[in-house]
Amino acid sequence: MSHNEPPVAPRRAIRRGLLVVVLLTVATGAAIVITNARLAAAPEQPIDYNHSTHIEAGIQCLYCHGQASRSAVAGIPSVERCMGCHMVIATEDETVQQLAAYWEQGEPIPWVPVNNQPDFVYFSHRPHLGGGINCETCHGDVGTMEQTKPVVRMDMGWCLDCHTDQEPEHVTRLTDCIACHK
């Protein structure tokens, strides 16, 4: 037996090493799957709104989200704004008819939020658009999405990475806790 020991021990060590690698791979894989699952899920919306058709039709983001350049929120367009076009455009479409039903009942559409910061975070669109950052940097390529989904994990590290990268004389203000936690 003893003359067999030297070759066995390294083989065992290699096997154990492989097991560790496999477990790590499984763990990392699972973490990636969980991360993507949380980010990729597009919430079910009351109306099947499709950004890509509207962007292909040449409509600008700010036509529907115009508050973004002047306030904290970007805003979701009212039923009235949708109907400004859909009184005449695609009136035979089944989803457009669902939209028209909200209009006739004078009800707002209960859109489900896609990106949502906790209440203790202060975020405003205005300084970001003023700073020349475009929608895609933070929201991904929404203009090609059929269902709106989050593609960027908007956690504190993500905010701070960009704030630390700004002009040196602004970094202290932009990384101060009270900038984002009022």
Ligand code: HEC
């Ligand atoms: C015709 C109107 C219209 C246009 C144009 C439009 N959007 Fe939207 N947008 C909506 C509606 C309606 C919703 C809510 C339903 C949804 O989330 O899909 C929305 C939702 C969003 C959301 C998710 C909001 C949340 O809840 O977090 C983002 C981000 C967004 N739009 C970005 C954009 C960008 C970027 C563009 C330009 C490329 C754009 N939108 C153009 C109507 C529009």
Ligand code: HEC
């Ligand atoms: C610096 C990153 C950043 C940029 C640039 C940005 N957004 Fe946002 N957006 C966010 C964050 C963060 C939220 C979530 C805010 C919250 O929950 O308080 C959000 C939320 C939204 C929402 C849903 C809530 C609301 O404010 O109405 C819409 C719609 C939206 N963004 C559209 C846009 C559009 C359109 C543009 C470009 C004109 C844009 N965003 C640019 C980070 C950004």
Ligand code: HEC
């Ligand atoms: C500036 C004009 C305009 C506005 C505002 C507008 N739409 Fe549209 N919409 C269009 C055009 C153009 C099409 C494509 C029509 C076609 O392909 O026949 C379209 C298509 C649609 C369709 C058919 C399915 C699809 O995506 O092709 C739905 C549903 C729809 N829009 C919902 C909405 C909703 C909800 C709003 C408000 C949040 C809205 N639209 C605002 C112009 C507009």
Ligand code: HEC
């Ligand atoms: C891609 C870069 C980028 C990202 C990501 C980003 N910011 Fe900013 N932020 C900026 C820039 C640029 C300014 C304007 C800087 C200036 O006025 O000097 C700014 C300004 C601000 C301001 C105004 C601060 C002040 O005192 O004027 C707040 C609040 C803020 N950001 C919060 C956030 C939060 C919260 C997040 C994450 C959810 C975030 N930002 C993500 C680049 C970014």
Ligand code: HEC
């Ligand atoms: C540029 C914006 C920004 C700045 C500056 C900032 N935070 Fe945050 N913080 C956020 C955002 C966004 C979240 C929520 C997302 C998350 O939990 O990562 C958050 C979450 C937190 C949380 C909750 C974490 C959790 O796990 O729930 C704490 C605690 C916190 N911040 C403390 C601080 C302190 C202390 C400072 C100053 C040293 C600070 N933050 C500066 C953006 C910021």
